[in-house]
Amino acid sequence: MSLRVKEPFTEKVLAKLxxxxxxxxxxxxxxxxxxxxxxxxxxxxxxxxxxxxxxxxRTQVMKAFENLMRADLVTLIKGKRxxxxxxxxxxxxxxxxxxxxxxxxxxxxxxxxxxxxxFDIPEKYRGFRDTLRRVLYALKYTQLQKSxxxxxxxxxxxxxxxxxxxxxxxxxxKCVIAEKxx
Numbered sequence: 747m748s749l750r751v752k753e754p755f756t757e758k759v760l761a762k763l764x765x766x767x768x769x770x771x772x773x774x775x776x777x778x779x780x781x782x783x784x785x786x787x788x789x790x791x792x793x794x795x796x797x798x799x800x801x802x803x804r805t806q807v808m809k810a811f812e813n814l815m816r817a818d819l820v821t822l823i824k825g826k827r828x829x830x831x832x833x834x835x836x837x838x839x840x841x842x843x844x845x846x847x848x849x850x851x852x853x854x855x856x857x858x859x860x861x862x863x864x865f866d867i868p869e870k871y872r873g874f875r876d877t878l879r880r881v882l883y884a885l886k887y888t889q890l891q892k893s894x895x896x897x898x899x900x901x902x903x904x905x906x907x908x909x910x911x912x913x914x915x916x917x918x919x920k921c922v923i924a925e926k927x928x
Contacts, residue, residue: 834913838877841909845884861903862922863887863895867915874913882906 811830814820819836823829832840863882867875879889885902887895897903903921910919 837912841881845881860924861897865893865919
């Protein structure tokens, strides 16, 4: 009569799994072929995901430009490549955004050149005139009179000049560079 030693069930299962381990090891070729963890499949999946991501981004950008065109903030310039251009209304919106989000770390020295903007925009364009004032305030201009603003910051002056030029206000707005302001 032989002695039978009872082996616990979990021990038996673990023993069987250790026998099967080489087959299911992720480093073995069999598992890679069986479950599809090969390099070609990974690269195909990666490329597919990248194409999908790029397509989603493209559609988001196109929808954003369509919304801007509907709001009359940009216009499409047709040509070989096709490009977009800000309208005067778009420049005002951009100027407000730029002026509110610009953060100056340096202190402005009240020496040297002063940059003065003088404008005479009629009551008919009151909304635009008030918006221009808000932009100049946000760019840290100092109001000398109701329609005369002063700054010592060359970058702010240059940006305000671009806004004025693109909004076609050269005949109503004068920009002055003063060597000495007292």
